[in-house]
Amino acid sequence: MAEPESKRLKTEDAPYELIYWPGLPGRGELIRLLFVEAGVPFTDRSKDPGEAVGLVTGLMSDNGDDANPPAFAVPALRHGDLLISQTANILLYLAPKLGLGPSEGNGVYHLNSIALTLIDGFVNEIHETHHPIATSQYYADQKEEAKKRSKAYTSERIPRFLQYAQRVIDAKTSGDGPWLYGGKLTYVDLVLFQCIHGTKYAFPKAMEEMEKSGKYDGVFALFKAVQERPNIKEYMASDKRCSYGDGIWRYYPELEEE
Ligand SMILES: N[C@@H](CCC(=O)N[C@@H](CS)C(=O)NCC(=O)O)C(=O)O
Known part of the structure; x- marks a missing residue:
């Protein structure tokens, strides 16, 4: 059923609010980068640690509200009545609203396929390199398994996902320029940028090898092109960008040892 016009305008005019854990780039960063690139203000509810933890745990345990079903985990976005x-x-x-993707047509779903695949490879799978047994257990208690998982990740999965990204860049659908799709920067380029940035942090040796191999030159060129975007460059050098810590992208040197 269509919403009344008055309600739709209310949401469209409302501020954007990102709800996420405090103190880490994490999955929230994939969303922050869109606002940064577009120069659109948003309220980042992760910035006040005391408030953020309560908001996140509340969201993960409540029963939703009149208009929204419960969320399993964060990040979450509130925009007017919508959560x-x-x-x-x-x-x-967000993509069409921030001018970083189409609002209709096949491109909407092509970009979503690309985003989902990159998130599978460089976010979800990388988390499992340091937590292969259980998210609820300490890293120290699953270190041996983490070493095995990391070996397979760096030797098999990183190349497979980089090759995928390179294939997307080489495809006819990528158009001109360094971008993944349609000849212009879209949100999936920002996703790839953060994925490469985080993976370089977690597995510097493996990523250096990948870069030197020359097999994924388009991917690393895209990474550099995003890094040079004025808003992104300023943000990455500022204290608004969180450092990596005990989040998805972690650096444990022993996970790169032979
Ligand atoms: N597929 C979800 C995964 C969300 C997720 O695992 N979020 C983490 C933080 S980055 C979390 O809050 N997990 C809590 C839990 O799984 O219980 C997404 O991409 O948003």
């Missing part, structure tokens, strides 16, 4: 979760879903929602 949505799942990173790729939030990106899908």
Whole structure:
């Protein structure tokens, strides 16, 4: 059923609010970068640690509200009456509003396929390199398994996902320029940028090898092109960008040892 016009305008005019854990780039970063690139203000509810933890745990345990079902986890985006979760879903929602993706046509779903695949490879799978047994257990208690998982990740999965990204860049659908799709920068380029940035942090040796191999030159050229975008460059050098810590992208040197 269509919403009344007055209600739709209310949401369109409302401020954007990102709900996420404090102190880490994490999955929230994939969303922040869209606002940064577009120069659109948003309220980042992760910035006040005391408030953020309560908001996140509340969201993960409440029963939703009159208009929204419960969320399983964060990031979540509130925009007026709407509350949505799942990173790729939030990106899908924001992209046309921020001028970083089409609002209709096949491109909407092509970009979503690319975003989901990159998130599978460089976010979800990388998390499992340091937590292969259980998210609820300490890294120290699953270190041996983490070493095995990391070996397979760096030797099999990183190349496979980089090759995928390179194939997307080489495809006819990428158009001109360094971008993944349609000849211009879209939100999936920002997703790839953060994915490469985080993976370089977690597995510097493996990523250096990948870069030197020359097999993924388009991917690394795209990474550099995003890094040079004025808003992104300023943000990455500022204290608004969180450092990596005990989040998705972690650096444990022993996970790169032979
Ligand atoms: N597929 C979800 C995964 C969300 C997720 O695992 N979020 C983490 C933080 S980055 C979390 O809050 N997890 C809590 C839990 O799984 O219980 C997405 O992409 O948003």
